[in-house]
Amino acid sequence: MxxxxxxxxxxxxxxxxxxxxxxxxxxxxxxxxxxxxxxxxxxxxxxxxxxxxxxxxxxxxxxxxxxxxxxxxxxxxxxxxxxxxxxxxxxxxxxxxxxxxxxxxxxxxEFPEFSIVKDVLCEACDWTHLEIELMVPVPARLRLDRLLASELSVSRTRLQALSEQGALCIVSGHADSLRRRIRAGIVVELDLSADAGREGLWRPRAAGMPI
Ligand SMILES: [Zn+2]
Structure with a gap:
């Protein structure tokens, strides 16, 4: 594991x-x-x-x-x-x-404005993989790649590249889930083992809090 x-x-x-x-x-x-x-x-x-x-x-x-x-x-x-x-x-x-x-x-x-609450569910020391679970209580008109790009401050091109390299997986989603509307139950997993900016860059954006 x-x-x-x-x-x-x-x-x-x-x-x-x-x-x-x-x-x-x-x-x-x-x-x-x-x-x-x-x-x-x-x-x-x-x-x-x-x-x-x-x-x-x-x-x-x-x-x-x-x-x-x-x-x-x-x-x-x-x-x-x-x-x-x-x-x-x-x-x-x-x-x-x-x-x-x-x-x-x-x-x-439909309107694109949304609010987001980020909670840390668990955190292993020296974590290498980031797992984001989406809760969408009512339908939201928002594409998954746009949400990830804006919240994680990465370009959609980079997200696509990570997906093609196998470093970004969408569990329980379609193959083209990145371009689809978000829905409850989608889990995004990012392999950041090769990324030195895990703690400094990715963690605050994913967890919504300063270190
Ligand atoms: Zn009228």
């Missing part, structure tokens, strides 16, 4: 995706942003729930169905509680549900 510095990066996009919906106020398709609010409507034992969006042009609302005409017994109590309290974390997660949005809109704008 080789000596590793293992880190975990948690990447969270900042702005929820915006579906393009026909807006009566503007008279054509417009981007709609999540208002961060949900609405629950009861009709006897039957419930409807929506996420509320607003047109970026005229502020008109669009209600995105979460469920419609659902019997109260068939609704997960945690979801019901989240809707009743307008739980901001639950609503935020729903607002990033790209699959649900794709069922409602042909065009969806």
């Amino acid at each position: 080789c000596a590793k510095l293992r880190v975990r990066w948690t990447i969270t996009p900042q702005i929820p995706p915006q579906p393009w919906i026909n807006c009566n106020g503007c008279g054509g398709p417009r981007a709609f942003r999540s208002s961060g609010k949900a609405r629950l409507n009861a009709n006897g034992r039957s419930l409807d729930a929506w996420l509320i969006y607003r047109c970026v042009g005229c502020d008109k609302t669009w209600n995105r169905p979460i469920f419609e005409r659902r019997n109260i017994r068939d609704i997960d109590p945690r979801i019901l509680a989240a809707l009743q309290s307008n739980d901001p974390l639950w609503i935020r997660a729903e607002a990033f549900d790209l699959d649900a949005l794709r069922r409602r809109a042909q065009r969806i704008d």
